[in-house]
Amino acid sequence: MVNTACGSSTQHQENVRKVRESMLSEREFLFMAELFKALGDYTRIRILSALAINELCVCALAEVLDMSQSAISHQLRLLRAAKLVRYRKEGKNVYYSLDDDHVRNLLAQGSDHIHEIG
Amino acid sequence: MVNTACGSSTQHQENVRKVRESMLSEREFLFMAELFKALGDYTRIRILSALAINELCVCALAEVLDMSQSAISHQLRLLRAAKLVRYRKEGKNVYYSLDDDHVRNLLAQGSDHIHEIG
DNA sequence: TCCTTGCATGATCATCTGTTCACATATGAT
């Protein structure tokens, strides 16, 4: 730590004060970090992108991503915890889908961003 | 692996085919995962949120977040790699800011999402 | 020139993460 105020200039202190006042709460930042963390994995982003196209059961997801059912199931657990997916049971199968259009928007924004920066 | 096609129903296979066709490339998913991974950390999301309010030098960021300059600097390195921030040098100081409005939109979307789900 | 300041970075280490494996549960079919 020991941040001895690099520049003690008026502008510096004014910026620090202004930013401090406008920052969200610790709780909000923790939630946002969890949200993006849930999106920030190669497997999970593919799961969400697949569900953005069509509702799918677990075994279909495993087939699409060419991964074990267990691995998919573990990741779906995290996505449920982050409220990014819904699910409904039908017989022996469990069908997953995106929780709402908000998630779809986040995916679209992410896609836009990477296509912009090449 | 060994995904023995849970349901061999026509609908199941049709869904798998449709989703497979519409999925992005491995490269694109890797980029998106990296993007969200960069956003998915308590320290980095606070750095970005601070920069969304005002351009800041490294020491000001350290002061705002009450963290060591070294820790901030390491995280800024990742944010630069993800093209989420810009920087300009001025004398001994280095001033960081958000790379573009796209980043601002992602932050706003994230904020919206967490406020929706409570 | 020498020193201080602001920033960057390699090494280290504790912690977190994601997959696999084994197994449990549940539902439907025979």
Add this chain to the structure above:
DNA sequence: ATCATATGTGAACAGATGATCATGCAAGGA
């Protein structure tokens, strides 16, 4: 009832991650 199938989950292990510490480097002031 028995069995196969679809899914969920705990343990465990390898690899990734984030803060700290020490140090390096560049720029400005004495």
